[in-house]
Each structure stands twice: as structure tokens, then as C-alpha cells.
Amino acid sequence: MFPWSLQPRRPWQGRRVVLGVTGGIAAYKSIQLARDLTLLGSQVDVVMTEAARRFVGPLSFEGVTGRRVARSLWSADGSALHLSLGRDAHLFVVAPATADFLARAAHGRADDLLTTVLLATRAPVLLAPAMNHRMWDHPQTGANVQHCRDRLGYHILGPHEGRLGAGEGSGMGRMVEPSHIVEWCGRLLSGRTGSLSGRSVLVTAGPTREPLDPVRFLGNRSSGRMGFSVAREAWLRGADVTLVSGPSSLPDPVGIRVIRVETARDMLGAVEAHVASAQIVVYAAAVADYRPMKPASRKTRKSHTGDRLTVELGVNPDIAAETASLTPAGGIRVGFALETDDLLERAGEKLRAKGFDLIVANPAGEDDAGFDVDTNRVTILDRHGGTQDLPLLLKDEVAGRILDRVESLLEGGMASGAAL
Ligand code: CTP
Numbered sequence: 001m002f003p004w005s006l007q008p009r010r011p012w013q014g015r016r017v018v019l020g021v022t023g024g025i026a027a028y029k030s031i032q033l034a035r036d037l038t039l040l041g042s043q044v045d046v047v048m049t050e051a052a053r054r055f056v057g058p059l060s061f062e063g064v065t066g067r068r069v070a071r072s073l074w075s076a077d078g079s080a081l082h083l084s085l086g087r088d089a090h091l092f093v094v095a096p097a098t099a100d101f102l103a104r105a106a107h108g109r110a111d112d113l114l115t116t117v118l119l120a121t122r123a124p125v126l127l128a129p130a131m132n133h134r135m136w137d138h139p140q141t142g143a144n145v146q147h148c149r150d151r152l153g154y155h156i157l158g159p160h161e162g163r164l165g166a167g168e169g170s171g172m173g174r175m176v177e178p179s180h181i182v183e184w185c186g187r188l189l190s191g192r193t194g195s196l197s198g199r200s201v202l203v204t205a206g207p208t209r210e211p212l213d214p215v216r217f218l219g220n221r222s223s224g225r226m227g228f229s230v231a232r233e234a235w236l237r238g239a240d241v242t243l244v245s246g247p248s249s250l251p252d253p254v255g256i257r258v259i260r261v262e263t264a265r266d267m268l269g270a271v272e273a274h275v276a277s278a279q280i281v282v283y284a285a286a287v288a289d290y291r292p293m294k295p296a297s298r299k300t301r302k303s304h305t306g307d308r309l310t311v312e313l314g315v316n317p318d319i320a321a322e323t324a325s326l327t328p329a330g331g332i333r334v335g336f337a338l339e340t341d342d343l344l345e346r347a348g349e350k351l352r353a354k355g356f357d358l359i360v361a362n363p364a365g366e367d368d369a370g371f372d373v374d375t376n377r378v379t380i381l382d383r384h385g386g387t388q389d390l391p392l393l394l395k396d397e398v399a400g401r402i403l404d405r406v407e408s409l410l411e412g413g414m415a416s417g418a419a420l
Contacts, residue, residue, distance in 0.1 A: 010039075016089050017093060018085050018121070019033065019044055020046075020093065022049045022097055022098045026130040027096060031064060034061050042091075044065040045089075048071055051100075073113050082119075086116075086117045093125075093185060094128065095130075103140070103141075105118055107144075126181070129159050130174065132164060132168060133164060158174070184254065195237045197239070200279050202271065202281045204267060205246070207220045207285070208266075208285065220288060222246075222286035226284050227243065228245070229396045229398070230402060230403070234280070241256045245261070247262060263288075263291065278327065279331050279332065283335045287318075290314065293312045324354060332409050334356060335360070344361060351382075363377070
């Protein structure tokens with residue numbers, strides 16, 4: 001949703017990625033991938049097969065990574081390049097991965113530099129296949145992919161359905177987009193032991209819309225960014241994430257189960273269906289507190305209402321309060337409070353009333369925090385009266401700080417921000 005490449009951070013500094021490029025037309029997209037991985041701070045060593053070099057020139061990759069493209073098994077100083085690249089890599093990505101490469105990888109061949117590095121590495125391996133749809137549908141390709149995934153533990157990403165090479169129309173075989181691959185790289189770089197790996201996380205996000213008639217609704221200015229950031233950060237840390245979102249223009253984050261809903265009552269239903277299996281629940285949605293009691297079945301017209309329209313509103317269910325008892329024992333519940341007055345006092349009251357372990361208090365009415373901006377300035381309150389003031393941060397960074405606190409609670413660490 002917010003391309004990492006646009007963020008003023010280099011979170012992958014010190015991480016080494018080997019990017020294998022094999023001979024398919026999608027190889028041109030891997031230049032973008034190499035660039036994004038580099039901008040995020042990682043050191044990217046591109047290894048091209050001979051066939052890949054027929055599609056794109058090594059110079060393009062060298063231009064975006066600032067490093068020599070590796071093509072030969074032997075480096076100038078006589079050391080075995082495949083061993084050093086394989087040993088030092090934190091992540092091994094092949095994009096595009098052709099049918100031929102998948103066959104060679106599945107059979108443990110070491111007949112060029114790329115397959116040799118693959119055998120020599122113990123880093124997580126991510127393969128993004130791309131080929132003609134008939135080649136993808138071939139049972140031997142299917143068997144090779146299955147072997148790579150189930151026996152060798154490689155992560156297989158895609159392919160997607162879409163437009164193929166010129167003259168081939170559409171079909172299954174298109175490489176997943178570089179931005180999508182970058183997200184998976186982030187999850188794999190966070191380590192096999194991602195700090196939330198094996199945890200199930202449920203997040204609510206966005207506004208809700210309460211219909212007045214078929215074309216009008218009551219809602220609020222929430223964009224959903226804070227909740228989407230929490231969901232994405234949890235996923236990057238290895239969690240299995242479900243995001244229940246009200247109407248938001250943000251695209252579905254990669255890797256996350258997204259359930260789109262309209263009204264508070266729909267959101268309650270979706271949360272009830274998933275909360276019992278969640279160890280961490282983050283209620284970031286700005287739920288509309290009221291809904292029109294009798295939404296009109298047809299568009300309300302001025303000619304019928306005259307110069308005044310009175311609408312009776314009823315109170316919506318409180319999703320956080322109503323699902324508190326459904327969270328499994330030992331689960332961690334996090335709420336948000338956006339307030340115009342008495343911020344900490346009111347946030348503390350909500351924390352107690354709704355049984356949260358943590359509540360994230362943020363002031364409404366500031367230009368750089370709250371609704372519809374990329375940044376936020378929050379205070380995290382805990383059940384023991386501890387408060388932790390955070391500076392102005394990107395919402396992605398705020399999400400990280402919140403999850404740091406959640407992790408420390410899961411580990412039985414100090415809940416109080418004062419000690420952190
Ligand atoms: N919340 C919820 N369901 C609602 C209202 C709020 O789950 N119907 C959750 C929000 O997602 C948030 C927390 O409760 O985590 C506090 O929401 P907020 O809107 O600040 O508080 P309210 O309880 O609605 O109180 P008020 O609007 O009167 O301040």
C-alpha cells in the first residue's frame with residue numbers, strides 16, 4: 001500500500017539478497033525489483049543465467065544495484081563465488097523463475113552459477129515463476145513446483161493470471177508484480193523466526209458506513225491507514241493476519257486475509273467469526289457509533305422532505321466490548337482512542353471499560369496526526385497505568401512500536417511503558 005521504496009528509511013540495511021534472473025520476458029520487471037530491494041537498504045547481488053542476458057542487459061541491474069552482476073562460477077580472485085554468495089545471503093530470490101529453472105532446481109542440478117548458489121545457500125528461497133500458461137499447466141512443471149515447495153521448502157509466489165507475452169493473450173503464468181515480491185522479501189527477511197510467527201492476529205480498520213438510503217450514508221473521515229499498517233507489520237513479523245476493514249480506498253495488503261464490510265453490524269459479525277482463533281486483536285476501526293434506525297429503501301427526495309429532514313439514530317454495537325469475552329485466554333487486546341479533549345483520561349477509561357491490555361491514544365484535530373495522514377503521534381497506555389509517549393512517526397513505525405509492546409506482553413515482559 002505505501003511502497004517501501006518511497007519511505008525515507010532503509011530498514012534492510014546490512015541484509016544481503018541474491019536475486020536470480022532467468023530467461024523469460026518478465027526479466028525486465030526484475031530491474032525494478034532489484035532497485036526496490038536496493039533502496040530498502042539491502043545489498044543485492046544479481047545472478048543472471050545466459051538466457052536472462054538475452055532478454056535484459058546486466059548493465060541495467062548494475063546501474064540500480066551498484067554491484068557487478070555475477071555470471072560465472074569463478075570470481076577473478078579465484079575464490080568460489082557460488083559458495084560466498086550462497087553462504088552470505090540472507091534471502092535468495094529468483095524472479096522470473098522459468099520452467100527450465102524450476103526443473104533444474106527441483107532436481108538439484110548445479111549446471112550454472114545460479115543453480116549452484118541455490119544448492120550452496122541455507123537462506124530462505126523465494127521463487128516467482130513466470131512462463132507461458134501451457135508450460136505452467138504441464139504436469140511436469142506442476143510436479144517440479146510441488147517438489148520445490150513441499151520437499152525443498154522453497155516459497156513459491158504466483159504466477160498470477162493476466163496478460164502474457166505478445167500474441168499469447170491472457171492466462172496463468174504472469175510473474176507477480178515486483179511490489180508484491182518485495183513484500184514477501186520483507187516477511188522472509190524478518191527471519192524464519194519472525195517474532196510473531198505462528199501467531200494469529202485480527203485487526204479492524206477503516207470507517208463504517210451506515211446507510212440513510214441506497215445512495216447516502218453516515219460515516220467518518222478514517223482512511224484505514226493505521227489499521228492496515230498494523231496488519232501489514234504483523235504479517236511482516238510472520239503472523240497469520242485477518243484484516244476486517246470498513247470501506248477504505250487502500251488496496252488489500254499482500255499476504256493478508258482481508259474481509260471488507262460496510263456497517264458496524266457487518267464488522268461485528270466478521271470479528272465474531274474470527275476472534276476466537278486470534279491471539280492478538282487490534283481494534284483500529286473508527287466505528288460509527290450511531291446508525292439511522294430506518295434507512296429508506298429508495299432515495300430520499302427534497303420534494304418529499306421539505307426544508308427539514310429528521311433522522312432517528314440508534315446506537316451501534318460496541319465491537320470491542322462485545323467480543324472481549326470471545327478472545328482466547330492469554331490473548332492480547334489493543335484499542336485505539338482518538339480524542340479532542342482530556343486525551344489520556346478518556347483513553348484510560350476506554351481501556352478499562354473495554355478490557356484492553358493496551359490502548360493507543362491519539363489527539364484529534366492535528367494536521368500531522370490522526371485521520372487521513374501518513375503520520376501519527378500517539379501515547380500507549382497499559383493496564384497498570386504506564387504511559388509511553390511516542391514522537392511523530394510514520395504510521396508503519398507506530399504499528400511497529402505497538403506490536404513491540406504486544407510482543408513484550410506475550411513474553412510476559414513489563415507491560416508498563418515507563419520501564420521501556
Ligand atoms: N470501538 C468498537 N466498536 C464501536 C466503537 C468503538 O470496537 N462501536 C473500538 C474502536 O475500534 C477503538 C475503541 O473501541 O479501539 C475506542 O473507540 P472510540 O470511537 O474512541 O470510542 P467510543 O467507545 O466509541 O466512545 P466515544 O465515541 O463516545 O468517545
